Amino acid sequence: MSGLLGVRLLLLWGCACLWLSSSASGALVISRHDEAIQERRGAARSLQKRSTNEAMVEVHSVTVDCTVTSCFAHTVMTSKAFNKASSSQEIFFEVELPKTAFITNFSMEIEGQVYVGEVKDKEKAKKQYEKAVSSGQTAGLVKASGRKMEKFSVSVNIAAESNVTFVLTYEELLQRKLGRYELLTRVKPKTLVQDFQIVTNIYEPQGISYVDAHATFLSNELLPLVEKTAHISFSPTMEQQRKCPGCDGTLIDGDFIVSYDVKREKNLGDIQIVNGYFVHFFAPELPKLPKNVVFVIDISGSMNGRKMEQTREAMLAILQQVHEDDHFAIILFDSVIETWKDSLTKATKENITEAMNYIKRIHSRGATNINDAVLTAVHMLVKDRQMERLPERSADMIILLTDGMPNEGERNTGKIQENMRTAIGGKMSLYCLGFGNDVDYSFLDVMSKQNKGLARRIFEASDAAAQLQGFYDEVASPLLLEVDMHYPDNAVDSLTTSHFSYLFNGTEIVVAGHLIDDNLDNFLVEVVGQGGQVSAADWDVFYPDEEYIFGDFTERLWAYLTIQQLLDKSKSGTPDEKANTTAKALDMSLQYSFVTPLTSMVVTKPETEDSTSSPLIADKLTEGTWRKQSLKIPAALTGPKMCGNALHCSQIMNICMVFTINHKKDLWDKVNLLYSC
Numbered sequence: 278m279s280g281l282l283g284v285r286l287l288l289l290w291g292c293a294c295l296w297l298s299s300s301a302s303g304a305l306v307i308s309r310h311d312e313a314i315q316e317r318r319g320a321a322r323s324l325q326k327r328s329t330n331e332a333m334v335e336v337h338s339v340t341v342d343c344t345v346t347s348c349f350a351h352t353v354m355t356s357k358a359f360n361k362a363s364s365s366q367e368i369f370f371e372v373e374l375p376k377t378a379f380i381t382n383f384s385m386e387i388e389g390q391v392y393v394g395e396v397k398d399k400e401k402a403k404k405q406y407e408k409a410v411s412s413g414q415t416a417g418l419v420k421a422s423g424r425k426m427e428k429f430s431v432s433v434n435i436a437a438e439s440n441v442t443f444v445l446t447y448e449e450l451l452q453r454k455l456g457r458y459e460l461l462t463r464v465k466p467k468t469l470v471q472d473f474q475i476v477t478n479i480y481e482p483q484g485i486s487y488v489d490a491h492a493t494f495l496s497n498e499l500l501p502l503v504e505k506t507a508h509i510s511f512s513p514t515m516e517q518q519r520k521c522p523g524c525d526g527t528l529i530d531g532d533f534i535v536s537y538d539v540k541r542e543k544n545l546g547d548i549q550i551v552n553g554y555f556v557h558f559f560a561p562e563l564p565k566l567p568k569n570v571v572f573v574i575d576i577s578g579s580m581n582g583r584k585m586e587q588t589r590e591a592m593l594a595i596l597q598q599v600h601e602d603d604h605f606a607i608i609l610f611d612s613v614i615e616t617w618k619d620s621l622t623k624a625t626k627e628n629i630t631e632a633m634n635y636i637k638r639i640h641s642r643g644a645t646n647i648n649d650a651v652l653t654a655v656h657m658l659v660k661d662r663q664m665e666r667l668p669e670r671s672a673d674m675i676i677l678l679t680d681g682m683p684n685e686g687e688r689n690t691g692k693i694q695e696n697m698r699t700a701i702g703g704k705m706s707l708y709c710l711g712f713g714n715d716v717d718y719s720f721l722d723v724m725s726k727q728n729k730g731l732a733r734r735i736f737e738a739s740d741a742a743a744q745l746q747g748f749y750d751e752v753a754s755p756l757l758l759e760v761d762m763h764y765p766d767n768a769v770d771s772l773t774t775s776h777f778s779y780l781f782n783g784t785e786i787v788v789a790g791h792l793i794d795d796n797l798d799n800f801l802v803e804v805v806g807q808g809g810q811v812s813a814a815d816w817d818v819f820y821p822d823e824e825y826i827f828g829d830f831t832e833r834l835w836a837y838l839t840i841q842q843l844l845d846k847s848k849s850g851t852p853d854e855k856a857n858t859t860a861k862a863l864d865m866s867l868q869y870s871f872v873t874p875l876t877s878m879v880v881t882k883p884e885t886e887d888s889t890s891s892p893l894i895a896d897k898l899t900e901g902t903w904r905k906q907s908l909k910i911p912a913a914l915t916g917p918k919m920c921g922n923a924l925h926c927s928q929i930m931n932i933c934m935v936f937t938i939n940h941k942k943d944l945w946d947k948v949n950l951l952y953s954c
Contacts, residue, residue: 333360333361333362333366334358334359334360334361334366334368335358335359335361335471336356336357336358336466336468336469336470336471337357337358337359337440337470337471337472338355338356338357338470338471338472338473338474339354339355339356339464339466339470339472339473339474340353340354340355340356340472340473340474340475340476341353341354341462341464341474341475341476341533342354342355342474342476343460343462343475343476343477343478344477344478344480345451345460345477345478345479345480345481346480346830347480347481347482347549347556347558347830347831347834348450348451348453348458348481348558348787349448349449349450349451349830349833349834349837350378350448350449350450350451350460351446351448351830352374352378352446352447352448352449352462353444353445353446354372354443354444354445354446355442355443355444355445356370356442356443357440357441357442357443358435358440358441359438359439359440360435360436360437360438360439360440360441361438362437362438363437363438364437365434365435365436365437366434366435367432367433367434367435368432368433368434368435368441369430369431369432370430370431370432370433370443370445371428371429371430371431372428372429372430372445373426373427373428373429373463374426374427374429374445374447374463375425375426375427375449375461376425376426376427377449377450377452378427378447378448378449379447379448379449379837379840379871379872379873379897380429380445380446380447380871380872380878380897381446381447381448381869381870381871381872382394382444382445382446382870382878383429383431383443383444383445383446383878383880384443384444384880385431385433385441385442385443385444385880386440386441386442386444387433387435387439387440387441387442388436388439388440392880392881393880394878394879394880395878395879395880396866396867396870396871396872396876396877396878396879397867397876397877397878397879398863398867398875398876398877399874399875399876399877402876402877402878402879403877405879425461426461426463427897429445431443431880448833448837448871449837450787450834450837450838452784453538453560453783453784453785454751454783454784455750455751455783456538456782456783457536457537457538457783458536458537458538459534459535459536460477460534460535460536461532461533461534462475462532462533462534462535463531463532463533464529464530464531464532464533465529465530465531466527466529467527467530468525468527469515469518469519469525469527470515470518470527470529471515472512473512473513473518473529474510474511474512475509475510475511475512475533476508476509476510476511476512477490477508477509477510477535478507478508478509479507479508479509479535479537480507481537481539481540482547482549483539483540483541483547484539484540485507485537485538485539485540486537486538486539486540486541487537487538488506488507488509488535488536488537489535489536489537490503490509490511490533490534490535490536491503491534492511492531492532492533492534493531493532494528494529494530494531496528498517499511499513499517499528502517509535511533513528513529541560541562546558546559546560546561546785546786548802549831550792550831551829551830551831551832552829552831552832553791553792553832554789554790554791554792554829554831554832554834554835555769555789555790555791555792555831556787556788556789556831556834556835557762557786557787557788557789557802558785558786558787559762559780559785559786559787559788559804560784560785560786561756561757561780563756563757563808564756565600565754565755565756565782566670566671566672566755566756566757566758566808567600567602567603567604567668567670567671567672568600568603568604568671568672568673568674568753568755569603569604569605569621569658569661569667569668569671569672569673569674570599570603570604570605570606570674570675570676571605571606571607571608571621571654571657571658571674571675571676572592572595572605572606572607572608572676572678573608573610573650573651573653573654573675573676573677573678574588574592574607574608574609574610574639574678575610575611575645575647575650575677575678575679575680575681575712576609576610576611576639576640576641576642576643577610577611577612577641577642577643577644577645577680577681578611578641578642578643578644579641579645579680579681579715580641580680580712581641582641583737583741584641584680584712584713584737584741585639585640585641587741587742587745588639588678588712588742588745589636589637589639590742591741591742591743591745591746591749592636592745593633593636593637594742594746595745595746595749596629596632596633596636597629597633598749598750598753599624599629600624600753601623601624601625601626602624602668603623603624604621604622604623604624604661604666604667604671605621605622605624605632606618606620606621606622606654606657607632607635607636608650608653608654608657609639610645610646610647610649610650611641611642611643611644611645611646611685612643612644612645612646612685612686613643613646614646614649614650614653616653616657617632617635619657620657620660620661620664620666621657621658621661621666621667643685644684644685645679645681645682645683645684645685646683646685646686646687647677647679647683647686647693648683648686648687648692648693648696649686649687650677651675651677651693651697651707652696652697652700654675654677655675655697655700655701655705656700658673658675658704658705659704662704670807670808672706672755672758672779673704673705673706674705674706674707674708674730674752675705675706675707675708675730676708676710676749676752677707677708677709677710677721678710678712678735678745679709679710679711679712679716679721680711680712680713680715680716681715681716682715682716682717690717690720693720693724694720694723694724694727697724697727697728698727698728701728703728703729705728705729706728706729706730706778706779707724707725707728707729707730708725708730708731708732708733708748708752709721709722709724709725709730709731709732709733710732710733710734710735710745710748711732711733711734711735712735712737712741713735713736713737714737716734718732718734719848722848723848723849726845726848726849727849729778729779730778733748735748751781751783751784752779752781753781754781754782754783755779755780755781755782755808756780756781756782756808757779757780757806757807757808758778758779758780758806758807758808759776759777759778759806759807760776760777760778760779760780760786760804760805760806761775761776761804761805761806762775762776762777762786762788762802762803762804763775763802763803763804763805764788764790764801764802765801767793768792768793768794768801769790769791769792769793770790770791770793771790771791771835771839772788772789772790773787773788773789773790773835773838773839773842774788774838774842775788780806787838789831789834789835789838789839790835791835833869836865836868836869836871837869837871839865840862840865840866840869840871840873843858843859843861843862843865844858844862844873844874844875846858847859847862859875862875863875863876872897873897874897876897
């Protein structure tokens with residue numbers, strides 16, 4: 278596989294594209310985390326040859342076909358290419374898909390022969406991969422993950438003057454945020470395509486209130502090509518794709534985004550039934566609840582520089598948005614805990630101005646004492662509740678922003694989680710924002726979920742302040758607390774989660790389940806929450822038309838939700854509880870052919886003159902683990918070592934390559950030291 282490394286460096290930034298390598302032999306395992314097995318020799322040579330080789334691949338078509346039925350999206354990406362060369366070539370297919378999506382199918386058609394993927398237990402797939410490596414086959418792992426998207430990559434050796442068709446299918450439940458659903462497709466074909474098409478068909482039984490479509494690459498000339506109805510299409514000709522008349526470069530490079538919302542005439546939501554399964558969407562229009570929010574901000578030394586500037590910028594914008602009926606407090610922490618005031622303060626214009634002046638003066642210093650900082654916030658809210666300083670009908674929340682590991686006070690993350698759970702006792706929500714690459718995201722994720730909140734990674738980028746502000750916008754307007762969805766016991770079973778700690782304005786609650794009796798004349802549902810009660814014996818019940826649905830979509834939506842919730846539950850609880858929920862999630866992932874963190878999709882590649890058949894394996898990683906594994910550097914990188922094992926050496930060099938890309942640091946010297954082995 279001489280020369281693959283140079284090409285792969287370029288491929289890491291491409292998606293929904295087709296390429297060929299400068300040297301075609303062997304197999305490649307597909308997945309989503311940067312652990313490829315490659316060689317560095319010939320990298321510079323491959324970069325020089327890249328443009329010549331790419332001209333030998335003719336991309337016939339790139340098609341993205343998406344069907345959205347009741348917010349459940351089923352997307353099929355198809356690429357067809359032809360090897361014009363007089364010899365075999367290694368052609369790469371790369372796609373980026375949303376992190377919330379599950380791959381459900383992948384297939385390759387080569388000269389009339391179809392190779393279809395099979396979802397397997399991840400451990401079994403791993404053994405199959407290791408067996409291929411140990412037998413001398415040049416199998417490798419290519420996994421990547423970004424802010425919103427995950428990368429799927431595969432290569433295959435194609436004979437001279439032969440065709441290949443790649444088909445990738447994935448599904449996801451669109452989440453309603455800020456009053457709309459959003460469907461994002463990333464397209465970067467890197468070349469002109471004879472037949473390029475994006476088609477999205479949206480079917481919502483209650484009707485669509487508005488729909489829009491835009492793309493980061495749309496010029497004034499391309500904009501009229503986008504149809505903006507329930508049927509959305511975009512199909513530019515090759516001439517329209519060109520960056521300029523006569524040049525080979527393509528304008529198609531970026532995100533194509535469809536956003537829409539549905540009609541909500543009764544303001545209660547609706548229930549949809551297909552083939553014995555139902556899904557209930559609940560998004561009422563209610564007055565917002567006042568909130569009591571404590572901002573807990575890390576000002577340790579690692580926040581120095583741009584992070585501190587962006588935190589100040591975001592907090593100043595957020596404070597201007599705090600509603601006058603709300604109460605708020607600010608706690609700064611490094612090794613010392615500093616409170617702006619001893620209790621929460623009503624968000625009057627004068628208090629907001631004073632708080633903004635306080636934020637303008639903050640600067641980084643010291644260590645990181647997360648435990649005492651959050652406990653201070655909890656005690657402040659509890660005390661103000663006891664003193665009746667806060668409205669009885671209001672929501673209590675803590676928003677923690679940190680960029681590192683606890684290294685002052687209590688340092689054991691398990692103990693900190695236990696302390697928070699005990700102190701909070703279900704009385705408030707804890708939201709955790711992990712800033713940057715060094716934060717222990719899994720620790721924050723579990724701690725927030727244990728306390729009726731959620732975690733979010735804030736990426737180090739020029740828009741970090743906007744990310745912080747965007748998160749606050751999502752949780753700034755609670756409508757209901759402790760929401761319970763009650764369904765008749767004798768009518769439904771296998772319910773997904775039906776208790777929710779909060780419902781925010783612009784979002785919705787989704788519950789799915791199995792109907793015991795398919796012939797229900799009515800569907801009695803009661804919704805109870807702090808802040809209001811809704812009881813309805815005659816909800817809007819829809820039976821979507823067969824022509825608009827793909828398979829048993831309500832059953833697959835139910836399975837998708839159930840698996841997601843089981844995976845969340847598997848992160849906390851006793852060892853037995855974790856094992857049981859994990860086992861259930863694995864069984865359902867296999868039953869419904871979803872590639873989840875517990876499963877892998879395996880495709881056996883065809884034999885070639887240069888190699889025997891070997892497996893392709895697609896994995897899915899969790900948000901908390903992808904970064905940790907991508908930064909894992911073997912001890913061999915500490916200096917030159919003669920390993921006598923070319924495969925081991927190539928693994929080390931690839932990991933170093935990934936570390937270089939992720940951290941923008943020059944580590945190639947260590948690769949050169951290792952290369953002698």
